[in-house]
Amino acid sequence: xxxxxxxxxxxITEKSQAVAFWCDPISGHATLYWYxxxxxxxxxxxxxxxxxxxxxxxxxxxxxxxAERLKxxxxxxxxxxxxxxxSAMYLCASSRDIxxxxxxxxxxxxxxx
Amino acid sequence: GQQVMQIPQYQHVQEGEDFTTYCNSSTTLxxxxxxxxxxxxxxVFLIQLVKSGExxxxxxxxxxxxxAKKNSSLHITATQTTDVGTYFCALxxxxxxxxxxxxxxxxxxP
Numbered sequence: 180x181x182x183x184x185x186x187x188x189x190x191i192t193e194k195s196q197a198v199a200f201w202c203d204p205i206s207g208h209a210t211l212y213w214y215x216x217x218x219x220x221x222x223x224x225x226x227x228x229x230x231x232x233x234x235x236x237x238x239x240x241x242x243x244x245x246a247e248r249l250k251x252x253x254x255x256x257x258x259x260x261x262x263x264x265x266s267a268m269y270l271c272a273s274s275r276d277i278x279x280x281x282x283x284x285x286x287x288x289x290x291x292x
Numbered sequence: 293g294q295q296v297m298q299i300p301q302y303q304h305v306q307e308g309e310d311f312t313t314y315c316n317s318s319t320t321l322x323x324x325x326x327x328x329x330x331x332x333x334x335x336v337f338l339i340q341l342v343k344s345g346e347x348x349x350x351x352x353x354x355x356x357x358x359x360a361k362k363n364s365s366l367h368i369t370a371t372q373t374t375d376v377g378t379y380f381c382a383l384x385x386x387x388x389x390x391x392x393x394x395x396x397x398x399x400x401x402p
Contacts, residue, residue, distance in 0.1 A: 221380050221392030222335060235389055270334060281390070283334040 181205040183284030185271050191290045197259035200287045204253070204273030210234075212281060213246055213256050214270040222270055228254065229277055261291045296383055296393035304399040311368040313396035315381035323384050324364045326355060327392075330377040338366075340384075371400045 184203040192198050204211050209230050214222035225244065227235040230251035239246065243262070248254040258265055268288050272281040297316045305311055315324065323342040327335040339348055341357035341364060348355045354367040368375055378397045382390040 219395075221382070221395050222390075223392070224389060227389065280337050280340075283336070286334050 183271055183273050183282055185269075185284040185287055187287055188285060189288050189290075191292065192261050193292050194263055195260040197257065198261050198289065199258075200256045200269050200271075200289075202254045202256070202271030202273075202284060204271070205282060208273035208275050208282075209251070210274045210277050210279070210281075211248055211254050212272040212274075213254070214272065214283075216268040216270055216286070218267070225256070234277070258289075261289075263291050265289060266291045296381060296391060298379075298381060298393040298396050300396055301394065302397045302399075304401065305371050307373060307400050307402050308370050311371050311375070311398055313366050313379050313381075313398075315364045315366075315393050317362050317383065319362070321361050321364075321383055324357060325382045325384060325390065326364075326366055327380045327382060328377050329380065329395075333377070335380060368398075371398070373400050373402055376400050 183205055186201050190198055211228040213225045215225055216222040225239045226233060226246045228248045231248050244258055246256045266289055268286045270286045271284040274281045295318060299314050303311060323340055325340045326338040328338055329335045339355050341355055344361050345359045346357040352369045356365045364381055366379055376399060378395045380395045381393040385391055
């Protein structure tokens with residue numbers, strides 16, 4: 180069964196450093212999502228792509244976060260500089276199209292010291 | 293923006309007991325989805341409800357959408373240890389932009 184791949188699974192960094200997360204969606208899935216999940220809370224959408232275009236990034240803190248999906252396949256989420264409050268699980272999800280069910284990857288757990 | 297409250301936040305049951313979590317919205321919903329997240333895992337889609345008063349069953353799980361489409365519930369009959377996890381409802385605000393609820397964490401003791 181096809182799955183969403185994410186790496187790394189865990190990342191420890193110091194504040195003010197740059198971090199990057201990678202996501203490879205299920206093959207053929209046009210829509211890709213990045214979520215942030217703080218411990219004890221539900222996932223919060225950061226950015227949504229349709230192919231290589233950003234559909235929604237209204238919740239993305241653009242002063243420090245950036246996301247790209249250059250060829251409309253895999254995607255990278257970057258934080259620079261990282262802050263203590265960025266410690267969370269970063270989840271990637273994909274769907275065949277914008278109205279289809281979302282499938283989540285295993286996530287990257289980030290700890291900022 | 294829309295807010296989604298779930299109650300209870302946490303429930304601890306003995307294996308074999310029933311469990312229900314409720315999801316409440318301040319506004320009318322077009323549809324609602326339910327997800328399960330195992331400890332240390334990622335959310336897994338369970339079901340989507342669209343119609344007013346809709347009831348759907350998946351084995352021991354029963355999902356219900358309120359008549360006014362402002363609330364929803366998930367009921368598990370005769371819980372098992374494999375049911376452990378956090379159950380989230382999620383509003384689909386349009387074009388699959390999901391707003392997740394606060395979640396109900398379920399612990400099942402054998």
